[in-house]
Amino acid sequence: MRLVIDPTRCHGHGTCAQLLDEYIRLDKWHYPIVGKQKVSAGHADLLMRASQLCPELAISIVDD
Template sequence: MNRLTVDPIACRAHGLCADVLPELITVDEWGYPVIHGETVPEPLLAEARRAAAACPALALRLRKVD
């Protein structure tokens, strides 16, 4: 299983992650990401990787969990 996490201190609210992965990420009223769901479903794993790579602040991480 994989999980997306956001470092709230590093995040600069660019919103690119929500553009790449709107199925799991929305933005709040200030533009900061809100991640929906505990884990990333297998069909969305490639998009989750792209969303993490697209983050200019490197605040979005995709982590493997047991």
């Protein structure tokens, strides 16, 4: 699983980076930088929550 953030929607709230700090860090403007590694199955719930809690609904989950 991977997460993809729509940069046109993201307003840099940072919720995703709090939940998924292993995969996402914030740049100096507080916008998320998503790492290249896939999200492990054990973190699927966290990923789902991050997607649901994003205030801008900018996160998509891609299965590949």
